Amino acid sequence: MSERGERPADTAGPLARDSRMDSAMDPATEAFVAHRNLLFTVAYEMLGSAADAEDVLQETWLRWASVDLGAVRDQRAYLVRIATRQALKRLRTLGRRRESYIGPWLPEPLLTAPDVAEDVELADSVSMAMLLVLETLSPTERAVFVLREVFDLDYDEIADAVGKSQAAVRQIAHRARAHVAARRPRDVVSPNETRAALQAFQRAVETGDLQRLLDILAPDVVLLTDGGGLKQAASAPVVGAGKVAHVLSRITPAASLQPAHVNGHPALIVRLDGDIDTVITVRIDDGLITGLYAVRNPEKLSRMERETTMSR
Structure with a gap:
C-alpha cells in the first residue's frame, strides 16, 4: 500500500476486467486485461503493497496504450518489462519512505482466492514470510529474483526489464538466490x-x-x-x-x-x-x-x- 494509504483514484476501464466488455475491447486493452492478474502479482511481489501495485498497473497501461502492437513480438514479456520498470521506480521511492514508518513495516495482507493456495510455488512467493525476506534484497535483486524464480522469465527478458546485461543478471540472480535461501523457511509447510x-x-x-x-x-x-x-x-x-x-x-x-x-x-x-x-x-x-x-x-x-x- 502507498505509505499514505491512498487508493488509486480510478481502477476502472482496462484495469478492471468486465466480461461484458470483452467483445468491444480493442487489441491493446484485450492484451492488457488478459495479463492483468499476472502484472498485478509481479508488482505486488516487488512492492508488498496492493495499492502501489494498482498504481503500477495504471502507469503500465498508460505506456502500453501508446505502443505500436505490430512491433511487439511477445506481448506478455513486453507488459512484464513495463510493469517491472515502473515497480522498480516506485520501490526505490518507497524504500526512502519506509525509513520514517512508525514501528515495524509489514506487507499489505490480501484475502486470496482458493486457487492461489493450490499453486504451491505462487503461494510460497506471496507469503508474508517470503515477502519479508524479499524486503532484505536491493530493488534490482528483488526484481531479478521474482522474475526468474517465481515467473521463470529468461535471462534476456529480465535483462531488458531491469536494464542490465545478461551476465550481470545471472550474477544478481545467483546472489539473490543465496540470500533468500539463507533466510526463507527451512521446509515447505503444508x-x-x-x-x-x-x-x-x-x-x-x-x-x-x-x-x-x-x-x-x-x-x-x-x-x-x-x-x-x-x-x-x-x-x-x-x-x-x-x-x-x-x-x-x-x-x-x-x-x-x-x-x-x-x-x-x-x-x-x-x-x-x-x-x-x-x-x-x-x-x-x-x-x-x-x-x-x-x-x-x-x-x-x-x-x-x-x-x-x-x-x-
Whole structure:
C-alpha cells in the first residue's frame, strides 16, 4: 500500500476486467486485461503493497496504450518489462519512505482466492514470510529474483526489464538466490500443518491458556505488529515465547478470531464489533510458530473484504 494509504483514484476501464466488455475491447486493452492478474502479482511481489501495485498497473497501461502492437513480438514479456520498470521506480521511492514508518513495516495482507493456495510455488512467493525476506534484497535483486524464480522469465527478458546485461543478471540472480535461501523457511509447510498450528493458537488465545500458547510457540519466536502509528502496536519486534505470549494475552475476549486464506496461506482475522481489527499470519519451522505477523494498520486492511486473484 502507498505509505499514505491512498487508493488509486480510478481502477476502472482496462484495469478492471468486465466480461461484458470483452467483445468491444480493442487489441491493446484485450492484451492488457488478459495479463492483468499476472502484472498485478509481479508488482505486488516487488512492492508488498496492493495499492502501489494498482498504481503500477495504471502507469503500465498508460505506456502500453501508446505502443505500436505490430512491433511487439511477445506481448506478455513486453507488459512484464513495463510493469517491472515502473515497480522498480516506485520501490526505490518507497524504500526512502519506509525509513520514517512508525514501528515495524509489514506487507499489505490480501484475502486470496482458493486457487492461489493450490499453486504451491505462487503461494510460497506471496507469503508474508517470503515477502519479508524479499524486503532484505536491493530493488534490482528483488526484481531479478521474482522474475526468474517465481515467473521463470529468461535471462534476456529480465535483462531488458531491469536494464542490465545478461551476465550481470545471472550474477544478481545467483546472489539473490543465496540470500533468500539463507533466510526463507527451512521446509515447505503444508496448508494442513499451518491450519493445525493456527487452530491450536486460536484455542489458546480464546481460552487464555498460556501453557497451550507456549507449547505452539518456538522459544525464539518473533512477533511483528504493524500499526503504522494509527493503531496500538509494539514499536519493535517482540522476541521470545514468554514475551510474545504476554502480548497475545492482551487480546480482548470481545474479539472474534476467524480463519481465512491470506496471501495463499491459512491465517486468522481478528474482528471487533464485526470490523476487521487485525490480520494474523504465521511462519512455521519444525512444527512450531517461529514468526507471527499482525497487521493492524487500517490503511492496509482494505483488501481483506474481497478476494484478490493472482496468477503466474
